[in-house]
Amino acid sequence: xxAETAEFRGLVEQHQSMxxxxxxxxxxxxxxxxxxxxxxxxxxxxxxxxxxxxxHVRFWLRRVAAHRSTDYLRRRLSRPEFLAEExxxxxxxxxxxxxxxxxxxxxxxxxxxxxxPQGLRAAIVLRYQEDLxxxxxxxxxxxxxxxxxxxxxxxxxxxxxxxGSMLKEYVREx
Amino acid sequence: xxxxxxxDLKQRLSRVPAPEGFVDRVxxxxxxxxxxxxxxxxxxxxxxxxxxIAAMLLISVSFGAAELAHRQQERxxxxxxxxxxxxxxxxxxxxxxxxxxxISRAGMKSEKREQ
Numbered sequence: 075x076x077a078e079t080a081e082f083r084g085l086v087e088q089h090q091s092m093x094x095x096x097x098x099x100x101x102x103x104x105x106x107x108x109x110x111x112x113x114x115x116x117x118x119x120x121x122x123x124x125x126x127x128x129x130h131v132r133f134w135l136r137r138v139a140a141h142r143s144t145d146y147l148r149r150r151l152s153r154p155e156f157l158a159e160e161x162x163x164x165x166x167x168x169x170x171x172x173x174x175x176x177x178x179x180x181x182x183x184x185x186x187x188x189x190x191p192q193g194l195r196a197a198i199v200l201r202y203q204e205d206l207x208x209x210x211x212x213x214x215x216x217x218x219x220x221x222x223x224x225x226x227x228x229x230x231x232x233x234x235x236x237x238g239s240m241l242k243e244y245v246r247e248x
Numbered sequence: 249x250x251x252x253x254x255x256d257l258k259q260r261l262s263r264v265p266a267p268e269g270f271v272d273r274v275x276x277x278x279x280x281x282x283x284x285x286x287x288x289x290x291x292x293x294x295x296x297x298x299x300x301i302a303a304m305l306l307i308s309v310s311f312g313a314a315e316l317a318h319r320q321q322e323r324x325x326x327x328x329x330x331x332x333x334x335x336x337x338x339x340x341x342x343x344x345x346x347x348x349x350x351i352s353r354a355g356m357k358s359e360k361r362e363q
Contacts, residue, residue: 079275082275082278083271083275086270086271086274086275087271090266090270090271090274091263091264091265091266092263093266094264094265094266094267094270095263095264098264099261104267108266108267108270108273111266111270112270112273112274112277115274115278116274116277116278116281119278119281120281183256183257183260183261184260187261198257198261199261201257202254202257202258202261203261203262203263205258230253230254233253233257234253237253
């Protein structure tokens with residue numbers, strides 16, 4: 075039992091950064107990201123018997139982290155008592171992602187990422203944070219490859235447009 | 249081939265460390281979940297207890313079956329007694345009818361004689 079606990083602790087230590095970062099980049103809020111990441115690992119503990127290899131564990135964690143994060147966003151948005159101000163506060167890029175990245179550019183990219191629709195956000199995070207191929211993203215998110223490719227293209231296009239307008243604002247401010 | 253934006257994304261979207269104490273908090277939640285599960289589910293039962301429970305179940309089933317057979321036998325006996333009673337009542341009824349008829353016939357004869 076103790077050996078199992080130590081082994082599980084090792085898994086959490088090894089993958090905590092990956093799971094937390096996926097949740098944080100999809101949710102944009104450190105508190106919510108930690109809650110979701112904890113849920114993912116508690117779920118992992120119950121599913122360990124079904125996972126066959128280290129690679130399988132990593133794949134499972136990415137998939138569940140992405141799904142639980144988007145589920146969390148959906149739940150928050152569908153809650154009747156949920157107010158727009160709360161959302162703005164929760165997803166204020168200055169409040170949520172202040173510590174992500176290094177410097178102004180990193181923060182602007184995080185801001186832009188959080189303004190993307192949630193479906194596109196998950197694909198972009200898995201593509202550029204986790205360096206997955208579109209095929210791997212399709213398997214992870216359980217979506218058709220064409221949908222993933224289209225989401226990545228649309229996401230990048232939206233980010234390019236946002237980057238363009240941010241750059242103009244930046245030059246104007248200067 | 250990746251353009252500038254893609255390179256920036258790759259560079260800036262690196263993994264960030266989880267909050268301090270994250271692993272401990274996860275382990276605590278897992279331990280709590282395990283405790284709840286153990287409270288709900290009984291501990292693994294020893295073979296001796298398994299045999300005792302099986303024997304008790306077998307005895308209960310045997311007693312149940314014997315009781316059922318006894319009740320069915322009693323019901324059958326009650327049905328036989330009921331049938332015998334019905335037959336006796338029918339015979340008695342017919343006998344009484346015959347006696348009544350004879351009495352009324354004897355009564356009619358004595359009336360004629362008196363007249």
